[in-house]
Each structure stands twice: as structure tokens, then as C-alpha cells.
Amino acid sequence: xxxxxxxxxxxxxxxxxxxxxxxxxxxxxxxxxxxxxxxxxxxxxxxxxxxxxxxxxxxxxxxxxxxxxxxxxxxxxxxxxxxxxxxxxxxxxxxxxxxxxxxxxxxxxxxxxxxxxxxxxxxxxxxxxxxxxxxxxxxxxxxxxxxxxxxxxxxxxxxxxxxxxxxxxxxxxxxxxxxxxxxxxxxxxxxxxxxxxxxxxxxxxxxxxxxxxxxxxxxxxxxxxxxxxxxxxxxxxx
Numbered sequence: 001x002x003x004x005x006x007x008x009x010x011x012x013x014x015x016x017x018x019x020x021x022x023x024x025x026x027x028x029x030x031x032x033x034x035x036x037x038x039x040x041x042x043x044x045x046x047x048x049x050x051x052x053x054x055x056x057x058x059x060x061x062x063x064x065x066x067x068x069x070x071x072x073x074x075x076x077x078x079x080x081x082x083x084x085x086x087x088x089x090x091x092x093x094x095x096x097x098x099x100x101x102x103x104x105x106x107x108x109x110x111x112x113x114x115x116x117x118x119x120x121x122x123x124x125x126x127x128x129x130x131x132x133x134x135x136x137x138x139x140x141x142x143x144x145x146x147x148x149x150x151x152x153x154x155x156x157x158x159x160x161x162x163x164x165x166x167x168x169x170x171x172x173x174x175x176x177x178x179x180x181x182x183x184x185x186x187x188x189x190x191x192x193x194x195x196x197x198x199x200x201x202x203x204x205x206x207x208x209x210x211x212x213x214x215x216x217x218x219x220x221x222x223x224x225x226x227x228x229x230x231x232x233x234x235x236x237x238x
Contacts, residue, residue, distance in 0.1 A: 001028075001218070002051035003225040004059070008205035009037050009045040009194075018045060018208060025215035034059040035168070035197060036119060040080050043194035044202050052228050062198025063148070065165040068189055070176045072158060075186035077131075078117040079173035089185045096155045098183045103150050103162070106179060112145045115173050145170040159190070 009018055015033040023031040032053045034046045043066075048056045073091045076083035092098055114120045116131040122141060130137040146167040153161040164172060173189050180187025195202045206224050214220035 001049060001222055001225060002228045003049055004052055004200065004228075004231050005047045005049055005211075005221070005225050006200045006205045007045045007047055007211065008202065008207045009042055010208050011042050012039055013208070014039055015045060019047065021208065022047060022211060025212060026218060026221050027216065032056050035064075037194060038080070038082075038173075038192070040082055040189070041192040041194060043192075044197045044200055044205055045194070046197055046200045049225055052231065055228075055231065059198055059200075061168050063165065063167055063196075064170065064194060064198075065163070065196035066172050067153070067161065067163050067191075067193045067195055068172050068176060069159055069161045069191040070180070070187045071190045072160070072180065072187050073185050074188055075177065075180065076188045078188075079115045079171075079177040080189040080192070083117065083188070087186055091157055091185045092183070093157075095157055095183070095185070099152060099155050099160055099179075102179060102182050103152060105182070106175060107147050107150050109144060109146050111142045112171060112174050112178075113140050113142050114171050115177070116140065118171065118173075143169055147175070160187075163195070165196075 005022065007018055007022070009015065015036045019031050019033050022028065028049060030050045030053045032048045034048060034056050037043070037045055046059055048059070072095060073089055074085050075087040077086050114127060117128045119126045119128065122130065122137060127140065147170065148165040149163070151163040153163060164175065172192055176187050176189050
């Protein structure tokens with residue numbers, strides 16, 4: 001049983017939690033995820049099963065697509081709703097117009113600073129370790145990313161929902177934080193859903209509840225797994 005299982009990760013679970021649940025439920029030897037999703041986030045989490053772990057790097061390097069809902073007027077230390085509010089500012093009366101003007105400026109090749117609370121490693125330690133230890137680390141290394149599209153789904157005085165397609169390594173939390181800073185009122189992520197990772201889409205994802213209910217029925221798992229040969233063909237066709 002070698003291939004990719006596309007899981008619709010639920011809120012409140014880490015990517016490692018999902019790996020452990022699937023591995024234990026079906027007695028699998030090797031299971032690896034292909035790009036961390038924060039506990040707050042939901043959506044597409046491709047899991048490499050057995051021999052497919054050898055191509056995990058190719059899947060991780062794929063482009064991504066997300067739907068994100070943000071809250072205006074509050075900045076947090078984690079750039080999302082799980083953090084502590086660090087600053088509150090009034091939201092402009094014309095925030096909808098401001099968003100329409102500023103969002104296009106976040107499309108294209110950008111230099112992005114990862115959130116202080118992230119797993120990006122600096123000097124052998126993840127950034128969240130430096131943040132929690134209270135030790136200052138300046139400056140945080142930046143990275144080049146590409147945002148292919150930022151589409152406004154809805155927007156009002158309190159929240160906005162966007163669809164973003166981007167390159168690997170893009171932090172949507174940082175994107176939202178930077179957008180809030182440019183507008184001047186601050187913003188943080190309250191909901192984040194990954195819609196696509198490379199060729200793997202949310203329409204083909206299996207919920208964790210479905211996976212748990214079917215365990216330990218190996219036939220059910222095999223029915224959901226995309227075979228390794230098919231995956232290799234899809235990756236070559238990208």
C-alpha cells in the first residue's frame with residue numbers, strides 16, 4: 001500500500017497529530033506529511049504512505065491555494081487568533097475600498113518575513129523557540145515568495161475573506177499581518193483553509209472522522225489512496 005492519502009485536516013490538530021492517528025489506526029510503517037498546517041488551519045494535507053515518503057519533497061515544493069478570513073483592527077503576536085493581542089487600532093470607515101486598493105500590491109514576487117511563532121529554523125532552533133525563550137533574534141531572515149492571485153471573496157468593517165494562490169513557503173499569517181499594517185489598522189487570521197497543494201485538491205480529501213470510522217479496514221484505506229505510479233505521472237505532468 002504505497003501512495004498519497006489526501007486528508008481534510010480538522011481544526012485543532014497538528015499535522016503530526018494526523019500522521020500519528022492514521023499510522024496507528026491502520027498499522028502503517030511509514031507515514032509522512034507534506035507541509036505543516038497550523039492547528040488553527042483546516043484543509044488539504046497530503047500524507048505519503050510507505051514508499052511514497054520518498055517523493056514527499058516534490059509534494060512539499062508544490063504551489064498552494066488557501067481561503068483565509070481575517071479580522072481587522074487587532075494585531076497578535078502569532079498573527080492569528082491563537083495569539084495574544086499586541087495592538088488595537090481603529091478600522092477606517094472606507095476599509096473595503098482600502099482593501100481593494102492594497103490587495104493587488106501583494107500579488108507578484110514579494111519579500112516576506114516569517115512569523116516569530118513559526119517552525120522556520122534559525123541558528124538550529126525554530127523561531128517559536130526564540131520567541132518563547134524571550135531571547136531577541138534580529139533580524140528574522142526574510143524569504144522570496146510569489147503570490148499568483150489574491151481574490152477578495154467578501155469584505156466588511158470587521159472581517160474580510162480572501163482566496164490566495166502562492167508558492168511554497170508562503171505564510172498566509174504574514175501576508176494578512178502585512179496587509180493590515182499597510183492599511184494601518186492591523187489584522188490577524190481567524191480562519192484558514194488550504195484548498196489545494198500541488199495537484200491535490202480539497203474535493204478529493206477524506207475527513208479524519210471518515211478515516212477513524214473505517215479503521216482498521218485496510219480495504220477502505222486502499223480505496224482512498226492515490227497509487228504511487230499515478231502520483232509520479234501527475235508530478236511529471238506539472
